[in-house]
Structure formats: structure tokens, C-alpha cells
Amino acid sequence: MLDSHFFSFSDGILCCESVALDELARQFGTPLFVTSRQSLVSQYRSFEEAFASLPHFTCYSVKANFNLAVIRTLAEEGCGCDVNSGGELYRALTAGVPANKIIMAGVGKSEAEIKYGLTSGVMMIKAESISELKAINSVAEHLGKVAQVGVRINPNVTAETHPYITTGDSKEKFGIDEAGLGEVFELFKTLPNLELHGLDMHIGSQIFDPEYYVAATQKLLEVLESARHLGFDIKWLDLGGGFPVTYDPQKPAPPITKFAEKLIPMLQDKGVTVIFEPGRFIAANASVIVTKILYRKKNQIGKEFFIVDAGMTELIRPALYQSHHEVLSVKQHDRSVVADVVGPICESSDFFARHRTIDDAPEGELLAVLSSGAYGAVMSSNYNGRLRPAEVMVDGDEVTLTRRRETYEQLVQNEL
Template identity: 45%
Template sequence: MSPLPAFLTLRNGELHFEGVPLSRLAHEHGTPLFVYSKAAMLEALAAYQRGLSGRKHLICYAMKANSSLAILQTLVREGCGLDIVSGGELERALAAGVDPAKVIFSGVGKTRAEMRRALEVGIGCFNVESIAELDVLDEVARGMGLRAPVSLRVNPNVDAKTHPYISTGLKGNKFGIAHESAVATYRHAASCAGLRVVGIDCHIGSQITQVEPYLDAMDRVLDLVEAVEAAGVHIGHIDFGGGLGIDYSGDVPPAADALWAQLLAKLDARGFGDRAIYIEPGRSLVGNAGVCLTEVLYLKPGEQKNFLIVDAAMNDLPRPAMYQAYHRIEPVKPRDGEASIMWDVVGPVCESGDWLGHERSLAVQPGDLLAVLSAGAYCMSMASNYNTRGRAAEVLVDGDRATVIRHRETAADQLRLETLLS
């Protein structure tokens, strides 16, 4: 078994996040409950900052990983920009106090209304993913008497060797502009009066645990920079996206600073060391900084399987149902000396896909607390109200202090925007 994530420790017979016992938080705020470590987030960010030290760079946190306001605020206060993929995320970014010039707008389906709002506030860059989107953005910007700063997201056709649902850099993916069409598309963008070309963008996938896909993608992107500039279009910044994985189950992704040492060496060797570097990490900043606490409701032994039923469900932690993803599950207060049994850990939602972990060896009784680890990314941000379940509360731990950063959602909160027929 791999070590516990940073700042999660077993002390006095129970799990603590930084200086706070998790059982206390569960008893004070109920379950399911998401708990995040500020120190873990800042330690993950520091690795990127070390790796890019001395270079012109901008780290834009990909807020789709976890868009809770206090999480955004924590990273923005450390100098981060934000990578957004919707108008709603733009409003969250602004509420968190980000400098709009440090906002990058990604995504394949931006609407005219979203473009107008982003132009009004003065965001730093639109990552554009199709010629059709370029033309609409050009039209919107000219109508406002502005020029939109654009970077084209190119698809390098590099296999990130990750889950098909989170692979984004292959020809068969919906993202980006085909490598073969990039030069012509840059010429088109440069000819549009409402656009201003500022960079090039590439993102090949998520939960990447190997260096080679990044090195391959960098070579292909730099080939394009040479070709685009030979065609007369200057590229100001090079955006290498995000996608670096975390340790869910003994995965060993490269450290962010070690990864960037290799990437920058290649950048220098190819003569582009003077360019500004943009990156958009998400999961690698917050994934291992969060846990979800859940209470054991019932034990249901069976002939073929034993089911351990908890109060967290697929609406709280969608990744297992969506990606067949693994999350390590640990007792908050281990029952040392008691025999473990193999359980399928499942939630109360009326779907067979509502599971958090298959075949987990645990010694537990009803009323015990479990911690689902590595739950800081793509859990709360993808949570839903399926079965009219309220979304969980969230707590941010800083040393021995704990602050509620999202209150538990009630049924009244969910019904507020609906109207009964007369």
C-alpha cells in the first residue's frame, strides 16, 4: 500500500488532516463531508512554481477540477490565474478575485453571450478550438469594437495513455484543431479584424503518469510554432495545458518540477526558451488535497458479495461510476486487531452503478467513519442532486483551524427555483 497523501496522518488511533482529527469534523458537520488541506494544495502548486522559476510563465488553475470559491481564492492569492470552460466559471473566477487578464477561456462550445461577457471583463486569452468558433468570436469582438486575444488549441494526435474519456489529444477526440490544419487556421485568424493572435495551446488528456506523451506533444507543438511563424504569424506564448496525474492507487506520476525540468530542456534545445509558458494544472493541484468522509450505514453480507452501504453516493463521488475510477478507502478510526472482510462499498442511490469501491478489505461496523481519499478533484465539481440528494458540505483545513467553505445543501435549496402548476 502506498503512503497516505501529504498532510493526512494517522495519529492517536485516527486520521488527521493537517492538525485536525477527521472524526471531529464529521461529528460537527455531518456526512458526507468533503475536507481539503490548504497546505497540500500549496505544496502541489509550489512544485510547479519551482519548475518554472526564472521563466516567463503563467500558471492557470483548471477550475473545472474543483470550482469552490475558497479553493479558487486560495490559489489566486498565490499568484495563479484561472482556466475556465463556461460563463458560470467566469463568474466564479471573478467572485474569487482573479485578475481577468489572468483568465484563459477554454472549451469547444463557447456561446456568443459567454464571449461577450469575457470580452467585457477583459480576459487574457480565448483558447479557440475550431474555425467556426474563430469566425463567431471575430464577429462578436468586431461588434463590440474590440479585438479578442486568441490562442488556437491544436490537436497533436499524441496518445496520453490514459482513460478514453479523459484523453483529449487524439484525432478521434472532439477537442482542438487538427495538426495538419493549424497553419492555414492561424493564417485565417490573423486575417480577422476582430482577433489578435497571442499564442498556441495544446492539451492531450488528464491523469497522465508518464513523461513521454508530454515530450512528444512538445515536439509536435514546436514544429507547428516554426511553421506558423514561417507563415508570418507570431506566437507570443506557448500553452502546454495540464493533465499531470496524481497517486490514486500506487500510480507514480513525475513530480511537477522534475517534469518541467525535462520539458524546459527540450524547449531550450529547440530555441524557444525565451517564450512565455502557460500551463493549466487542475487535478494535480487539488486531487490529493481532498477527502470525502462518509458513515457506514449497514453491512449486508451475501453469498456472492458483501455490501458495505455508506451515506455517500455516486452523486457525491461520480468518478467510480463514470470512469470505473479507483479511490482508496480508509477507516477514520481503524479497528486494530479485528478481522477484515472483503466488501463492495456502495451508496444509497437507486443505481447498480452507485459504488465507491469494489472488493475492499475492511474491518468496520455500522456507525464507523470512512475516508475516501484523493477526492479533491472531479468530485464536488461534478456532484449532482440525483435522487434529490443535497450536495455535501465542504471544509478547508489550515493547520489546526477548520472553516466551512460550503454549507450542506437542503431540499429547500433544491426546490427554490421550481414552480408548481396552478
């Protein structure tokens, strides 16, 4: 999707805020991730405005885009962070996020990661199994600490989204089923180094219908009442993330206010601070990938291909999730063609668009793959010996290099 507020055409050239993308490509090369700082801030503020009447705390989900400049931008707005590993915790702390604004999640945290979270002083560690609760207690006991813990509950709500990003169904690996909560609550009586202060859920990603949140939140509120009845001081109710964004203009996402209108009346008088964990919602449409057209070809059946210098190593979502990303020519043209936009990787799944109408741009010109800010660079790889691209952030007419392009030497630096 083209965010016209922050990515728009000026004199026939696609720009990020006040900077032309072709100028950035000349300066930093391609492929190149370009992020609008103002887009990140605008999305975060729109989320905060929607839920302003609800006692809440927003923790940006670092897994969506863990560039230090992105995390730092949101931290400067007062946002906390949700991290899923020791590495993401390290990134959040390095970006200047106070530890007491960080919640630590993850279905398979190691003892070393639990120790890192506790010694750093994170706000809460979320547990997803009985075995993990025992592990957190053991680490906390060894450190002489009492861990602030949340329990992730699987509400068994199957949302209508891609099966790979459905996380609230009992068939998946996440959380503790409702049926097992009695055993969990009993266990806390025997684990002196844990304090249960949070209840958590996450039903998936790209959830377009607010009613799925309503159904899952109702289940979480029932658990809240049970926990309080047993004497637990529940301070935080974590609804996770998954709020949708528009990738395909033909399938626009509902505004965040539609979700707020449903959830605020359910939660505002429950005596808890509601935690949200938006990631994609904030980052997805804040970035594009700028890529050069290396070659154009037409096969014997008349099918046309734009072969570009970015691929599934930079943005795996089309291959992994069959997801839609708009692709625009950086320089506008009067004519268009129907073609596949494909990368250089030796996989048939290496594509950005199939049978798409696109400007009739020649070899050597640039394309922009939109909505690349979430689950793009973070899921990049060195497959085929590829170098991870540079990343820049634009703020008005100011440009900052936020990640250098990798070198061949870095590909082998850890090998013996």
C-alpha cells in the same frame, strides 16, 4: 492515496492537518468534503519549483475543483486560472482572480460567454474551430475590441490513459487538426478584430509517461515556427495540464520533476511564456469525503457490503472511469475484512471500492474516501433527490465552512 503530510493518523484517528475527521463529521454532518489548504499550497509550490527555470505562467484548471476557497487560496499564491465556461469565469472573478490572469477555453463557447470573456478583459480566449474564430471576431467587432486569441491544436497524440480523458487524439472533438492550420492562419488575415498570440494543446489527463508530452510539444514547436514565419507574434505556448497524481499506492505517479526535466530544455530558449494548466495535480489529493457507515450486510454467497451515506452523486469517478480511490476507516481497527464499499443510489455502479480489504468498522462509524479533491464536488448531482454535501477547508487547526449543505427547499427553488 493518503497524503501523510496533511492527512495522517493521530491516536488512532484520521486527521486533516491538526483536525480530527470525526470531530468535523460531528460538527458538519456527513457526507462531507474536507480539504487541506496546506496541501493545495504545497502542490502548487512544488509545481512552480519544478519549472522555476522556465519562463512560464501557471493557470489552475478550475474545472477540477471550483470551490471559491480553493480558487482563492491559489490566487493568493499568484496563480492564474483556466476556465471553460461563463460560470467558471464568474467563479474565478468572484474568488478575486484578476481577469488578466484568466484564460478562457472550451470547445463550445456561446456568443454570450465569448462576450463575457471579452468584456471582463481575460488574458486570452482559446479557439477550437474556424467557426469559433469567426464568432469571436464578430463579438469583438460588435464590442469595438480586438480579442487576444489562442488556437488549440490537436497534436494527434494518443496518450495511454482512460479513453474518456484522452483529448489530444484526432478522433476526439477537441482542437484544430494540424492539416487545417494553413486555412486558420489565412483566416486571420480577414478577421481584423482578432490577434493570434497563443498556441495551445492538451493531450489528456493522468499522463504517466513524459514522452507523450515531448512528442506533442515537438509538434507544437513546429507550428510555432510556421506561425512566426507567417508574421504572427506568438507570446504564449500553452501545454495544458494532465500531469498525473497517485490514486492507487500500487501505481505511483512519477514526480513532476520528471516532466520538467524533459520539457524545460525543449522550451527555455523559444522566446515564449509557457502556460501550464494543472488542475487534478493540485487538487486531487487535497481532499477526502467523510462518510458514515449506515449498514453492513453479507449476502448468501458470503459477500460483504459497507453501505455508506455518500455515493456516485458525490464522487462519480469510480462509476464513470472505473477509477481507484483508497478508502480508510477514520478510526483504526485491529481487524480487517474484504468488502465492497457502496452508496445509497439506485444504480449498481454506485460504489467506491470492490472487493477491498478494509478495517472491520461497525455501523455508525466513519470512512474516508481519499483523493476526492478533483472531479468530486464539481461533478456532483441531485440524482435521487440527493442534497449536495457541505465542504470545509482546514488550515492547521482552523476550520472554515466553504459550502453549506443543500436543503430540500433548494432542490425545488427554480421550479414553477
